[in-house]
Amino acid sequence: MSETKEDLKYIQLSNGLPLPRIGFGVFQLKYADCYDLVTAALDAGFRHIDTSEVFGNEDVCGKAVIDWCDRNRVPRTDIILSTKLANCSDYTATRASIRSSLHHLGTYIDIFSIFSPAAGSKARIESWGVMEEFIERGDIRCLGVCNYGIKHLEELYASKPKHLPVINQIELHPFLARDDIVNWCKEHNIVVEAYSPLTHGIRLQDPKLVEIANSIGIDVPRLLLRWSLQKGYVPIVQCTNPDQIRDNLDIFSLRIPKDIEDKITSLDEHWHADSSYDPTICE
Numbered sequence: 001m002s003e004t005k006e007d008l009k010y011i012q013l014s015n016g017l018p019l020p021r022i023g024f025g026v027f028q029l030k031y032a033d034c035y036d037l038v039t040a041a042l043d044a045g046f047r048h049i050d051t052s053e054v055f056g057n058e059d060v061c062g063k064a065v066i067d068w069c070d071r072n073r074v075p076r077t078d079i080i081l082s083t084k085l086a087n088c089s090d091y092t093a094t095r096a097s098i099r100s101s102l103h104h105l106g107t108y109i110d111i112f113s114i115f116s117p118a119a120g121s122k123a124r125i126e127s128w129g130v131m132e133e134f135i136e137r138g139d140i141r142c143l144g145v146c147n148y149g150i151k152h153l154e155e156l157y158a159s160k161p162k163h164l165p166v167i168n169q170i171e172l173h174p175f176l177a178r179d180d181i182v183n184w185c186k187e188h189n190i191v192v193e194a195y196s197p198l199t200h201g202i203r204l205q206d207p208k209l210v211e212i213a214n215s216i217g218i219d220v221p222r223l224l225l226r227w228s229l230q231k232g233y234v235p236i237v238q239c240t241n242p243d244q245i246r247d248n249l250d251i252f253s254l255r256i257p258k259d260i261e262d263k264i265t266s267l268d269e270h271w272h273a274d275s276s277y278d279p280t281i282c283e
């Protein structure tokens with residue numbers, strides 16, 4: 001069966017929630033610009049906003065989402081608002097963090113994820129249990145992880161959680177393929193979110209990418225985002241230019257031919273945007 005445009009715009013999470021196929025990230029946006037940029041992203045058609053306790057902008061993201069829904073008479077349930085626990089820790093600290101995120105956002109959380117596995121096994125498992133309590137209270141709709149390698153995922157599954165992770169958000173682009181983690185997630189029905197899908201902006205001029213993009217008449221950012229979609233990922237892209245925010249959504253009606261998709265996939269070099277940062281391999 002061929003994909004319809006609607007299939008391409010949503011992917012179903014394991015708990016049944018439809019997740020928009022592309023998200024707008026706010027990691028390094030200037031705090032003063034964040035409200036307007038989230039608003040611009042929603043105006044452009046993004047329905048998935050990705051923030052984090054550690055980004056320090058949950059309050060303006062939440063306000064932008066709530067105001068935009070009110071102004072446009074769109075139900076809040078049409079938007080997926082994701083945030084993350086900065087550090088795994090003990091019961092008290094995790095609870096305080098989640099309460100703080102809820103307070104700053106001013107609304108419920110659609111996907112609440114662990115930002116990094118780096119705090120160690122005990123803290124990871126203890127935090128997960130606290131996160132589950134907030135699902136039962138109705139403050140969080142589903143749970144996810146970020147930067148989890150296979151051993152962290154196996155550890156979580158071995159702990160027999162009541163709620164399984166619906167997403168794993170990892171750095172992913174043609175220069176960093178991570179087939180092992182991606183395949184594990186696919187086998188366990190975990191949607192893979194690709195952060196830094198545009199290589200954090202570092203390799204947009206890469207000659208190989210430019211040549212491939214030129215050969216099919218599109219620009220490199222859309223080539224990378226469309227490739228991410230075709231691989232089955234949910235790219236989380238950041239952008240400060242309202243015109244480019246719109247361009248980044250203009251990827252649903254184009255298709256990269258399979259031979260070109262494979263050529264892009266073959267560019268893997270195990271290259272990270274920040275060479276000193278790979279939490280997927282931490283203990």
Ligand SMILES: NC(=O)c1ccc[n+]([C@@H]2O[C@H](COP(=O)([O-])OP(=O)(O)OC[C@H]3O[C@@H](n4cnc5c(N)ncnc54)[C@H](OP(=O)(O)O)[C@@H]3O)[C@@H](O)[C@H]2O)c1
Nearest residue numbers: 025026027195196197198199200201221237238239240244
């Ligand atoms: N969970 C985690 O550990 C983690 C870690 C990193 C990131 N993330 C998430 O992933 C999101 C995106 O990652 P990222 O910021 O590293 O990288 P990215 O989205 O790969 O790249 C952002 C860069 O691309 C540029 N850009 C965007 N659209 C463009 C276009 N159409 N044409 C030309 N340039 C364009 C931006 O330029 P301008 O800035 O000039 O607009 C910026 O320099 C973050 O905001 C965050 O939500 C999560």
